[in-house]
Amino acid sequence: MPHPPTYVVYDRGYASHKFREYLWNRGSRPVIPPGKNDPEVVCPRWAYRHRHLVENLWARLKEWRAVATRYEKTAASFLSVILIAATADYIKI
Numbered sequence: 001m002p003h004p005p006t007y008v009v010y011d012r013g014y015a016s017h018k019f020r021e022y023l024w025n026r027g028s029r030p031v032i033p034p035g036k037n038d039p040e041v042v043c044p045r046w047a048y049r050h051r052h053l054v055e056n057l058w059a060r061l062k063e064w065r066a067v068a069t070r071y072e073k074t075a076a077s078f079l080s081v082i083l084i085a086a087t088a089d090y091i092k093i
Contacts, residue, residue: 004028007044009051012036061085 004027015035023030062068064085072078
């Protein structure tokens with residue numbers, strides 16, 4: 001990507017100080033809730049609450065065989081299949 005994303009959302013499996021530091025150094029703000037036995041860290045709850053929207057979109061996109069199996073050989077053609085699937089999902093074909 002040409003610019004680092006503003007927020008990077010992960011689940012608790014990636015809740016390590018080293019990984020958060022890596023994201024901060026890249027210029028992104030990590031949105032990772034602390035693990036069950038970890039000390040509290042700053043995690044914007046509004047961003048983490050909307051994580052399911054992205055996960056649900058990927059679940060719907062994977063209903064397309066070409067997306068689920070990564071059938072396309074090049075990154076450009078795979079991106080075009082994802083964009084077609086996302087457009088079809090948006091207009092509910």
